[in-house]
Amino acid sequence: MPELYSFLRPLLAADKRWAALECCFADPSLLAASELAARFVDAGAAAPAKSTPLVVSIEPEWLPESEFIDKFEPDQAIFVLPARVLEDAPGLALCQNLRQQGRHLGVRLDRRQLIERLAGAPFDYLQIDAAMARYELTALDWSALQRQRLGRIAAGVASLDSFEWLAEKNFELADSRFVTVVDPHAGGQPDLARLKVLKLLTLVIQDADTAEIEEVFRQEARLAYNLLRLVNSVAVGAKTRISSFHQAIALLGRRQLQRWLQLLIYADQLTHANRPNPLLQLAAERGRQMELLSLGLAATGELADGGDAAFMTGIFSLLDILLKLPMSEILGELPLSAEVGQALSSRQGTLGTLLAAIVAGEAGELEKAQTLLAGLGISPACHAMAQLGAFCWASRINAER
Structure with missing residues (x-):
């Protein structure tokens, strides 16, 4: 069985604070439940989950093997199953048993016709694509969901407008990938x-x-x-x-x-009130993750200057989104090393490849991210620990502010 990398993405509450971390794999069907359990233990994921719960996609076939679920306290994780579990009587029985133990379980809704099957099902969360929620569900569908009182998790949130609409619909958690997308309706003048x-x-x-x-x-x-x-x-x-x-x-x-x-x-x-800032936290997480991963690359001779250049590359990688200026113009104003400049402008060099891998993981291009990380010689375990360390560090920023 091939080694698979795990990728963490922040999920936002309605006020834009980091409220959970979603754990994703390129192909979960290639991962065994026991391997998932070992992966989380080795990476130290259980401790951060006490303050920032994990949302983990699992397969119905894993339900009989509860070892990986037992690694977490009940409030540390939400385990999300595919919609096909709704047609799996033995699987639903196992879910019922887990719910009685206080575990949080979600189901991924892939078509609106399944909403009627949610009544009485042993789930307390519903994950749904943002576009489907906004453009396919009818008023009757929303009425049925309201009666079922399921926590709502939005996937595929493509814009700030979509996020704000979802917040009005009382979604508890939402995908944060829209944070790195330039808002065409925002003012075009630099800050x-x-x-x-x-x-x-x-x-x-x-x-x-x-x-x-x-x-x-x-x-x-x-x-x-x-x-x-x-x-x-x-x-x-x-x-x-x-x-x-x-x-x-x-x-x-x-x-x-x-x-x-x-x-x-x-x-x-x-310029504004002190409030949660997901772009700040993501930039900080990128910088810290690159810094941690670069330490191993420096040890193998891949990087001459490990920490500072890597941190600078990661944290500056979102300046074009923030300042509403082309990256080339920003780089013209900053006296950066050629290595950092090439990484930011064209993803060249070791730092550029590392940044490209992190960005691909955030964007859901998981197979591309895996290939780039493996090419750098970064193991799944090393990558997982660097991610957790970076997310824990970045999660403290708003609290300290």
Whole structure:
């Protein structure tokens, strides 16, 4: 049986916070239940699932082997079965037993005619494609679903408009792939506040004089406020109150200042209220996952400079979506290494291949992602641990903000 890679994708609640992680495989039918159990244990998935539950697609044939389900506490996972289980009497009986044990089970609805079969079925969640929910279900279908009180999980959410419609329909969880799609209805002008951060970041990367960096902070009150709030926080550990930009920059250090700015450029608090920001978290997750995976590649000689270049590649990979500018124009303003620039512009080099693999996994192109990861020599176990580490790190960002 071939080794299969697992891919995690964040699922959003109606307020756009990360509320769950969906676990996907290119072909689940090639995976045994016992192998899935071992995969989650080895990757340490059970611990993060305590705060961010997993949504895992499983096969009806796995139900008699409950080992993989027993690895999780009842509220740590939602196990989603294909619609064919509704015609499988023994499978439904096993589902009933699991529900009585407090397990969460979902069924994937692939045609509206099956809605009548959901009445009395042992499921507490329904997964449905967003386009089907919006354009195929009738008022009578929605009325029937309302009576059944199933938690709703939306797949294939292609746009912000679709996400907002689903939120109005009380979907608890929604696919987040629309976050990386440019909204054609959004304003086309670049965000000047974010461009100011980009200018500041350029100065830090170029190791400019501290006085030049201070001057940018003096011109931007919100940036100055955020810097002083950061250095006076418990996280930084300053023993005395910091009140000058010079002290703040010296305390943070150039490397930490650079990482802070790389995250801040995505933050809504630059221009809007402090609220969940899935684009910020996804950029942070990409950066951290690339950093973790690059450590193994550096050890094998694939990368000369592991962590920083990989983190920068991942976190900058969504700047074109954020700033509404072509990546070529953004790269013209940032003094990046040739390796990082080629990775961002044309997915060339080792960093470019690694970024392409991560993006393919997010987009559901799982076979392509598997091929690219295997070509880099990254094992499924190493990839799984890097993903979990990155998602745990990125999940803390909104809480800390």
